[in-house]
Amino acid sequence: MASKKPNAKAATVKAQKVTYIYTKLALPYAQTLLRLWDKGLMIDNRPDAENALKTIGYFRLLIYMRHFQSNTAPRNFYPRSKFSSIVALYNFDREIRLLTLNAIEKLEVALRTAIINPLAELHTPHWYLDMSHFDDEIKYHGVIGKIIQGAGKEGHTKRGLAMIHYYDKY
Template sequence: MFKKEATTIRQQIVRLKERGLDIPNDELATKYLSNISYYRLGEYWYVMQSDKETHHFKPNSRFSDVVALYNFDAELRLLLFGVIEKIEISLRTKLIYHLSHEVDPWWFCNSEIFIDRLQFSRTLAKIEEEISRARSKDVTIKNHFKKHKDDLRFPPSWKSLEQVSFGNLSKLYGNLKHTVKAKDTIAEEYGAVNHTYLPSWLQSIAQIRNFCAHHSRLWNRNLPGTVKLLSKPPNPWITDDANVPKQHEFTKLYVHMCLMRYMLNIIQPNNIFTQDLEALFLRYPNVDPNALGMKTDWENEPLWT
């Protein structure tokens, strides 16, 4: 049975000091703990503990380093959220355009073009929820239903899919039958050669987007290690074999950021993702890039230049 009682901020500071965390300014620590919960910050000081049972800290563990890690992670999420936004808008555009021309404007409701009927039903149910929420808020959806009262279908894809989350867009794409030409066409446009690779990229990016949206920790986090990498990408990638992420490193953020950069280079060739990422590491020199799986001289690889 759980028996721990709630502690005051003063008690939290005393406890951290007793366990060996250097906190020279109690007033500043109080300000942080008043606005960022003890357990949220705990995700960043966990690695500083020498004993995970007693929660005692390693020598020279500082509260200022905990705050720096927290702020670095917050800025990293904002940076990636901006990158993912461009990928999401691009994917939505390509799905709407190619499938509406190949099938019809209501292709996303057509179970015949999807592999897994059960997954299709679940995804469509979520899309229906998203459109229902938009019906009272979004002017385009509201006006569509007002103007077309006798049409019981969803609005066409160019209206409906603007309301759909990245996660559901990635599920729609991944579940398309391989005989649907647009599935390969979209993959080719992203430099993914064919439909084999792109679904795993989109799934991983969608999950990272959710971490960003919900302010969840990305630094030193284990991510889904299911992405598939091309052996010979048609566009600039990583030339040094030692710097290509290996399978056991796929749980680190670096490989996922590489895929984001690969897609972004096509969507927005003159992007400043590399510069922004370099500047972030410069602002926080105490952050260990290895916690993200970063490779030596990553910024000099063709992918990042």
């Protein structure tokens, strides 16, 4: 059996790692907009642009700015690029994310219901307390531990009204 030799190239790359000092300054919103203007971005509505920087943040918007900038240094904006277009792209992405998460939540609830209701009808509403329905005893005890912890006095208020009602009544 041959022994593996360390990769000399990989060792060289690791040795050449360079650490940079972060020297960028946090600027007031007006100065940030002026800096973007100097790079060719049209600030078509100054109050809205400042509000976007206050509520969304420069670095989150920076991801969306990249679509409006050249790929080469000094990364100036393409002609006729507007701050409002960047915010519109951010809002579009946000809406897609919200729609997607909403759909996932609906699927999760439907899947849980499709699994839990037939099991409750077939066995009992507390079928999950019977270990014979599970293959892995260690995982079963882990899940039961989480259920007990979540149903306890400390955890039940975090779980909402249904858990509070169930805990108090049963």
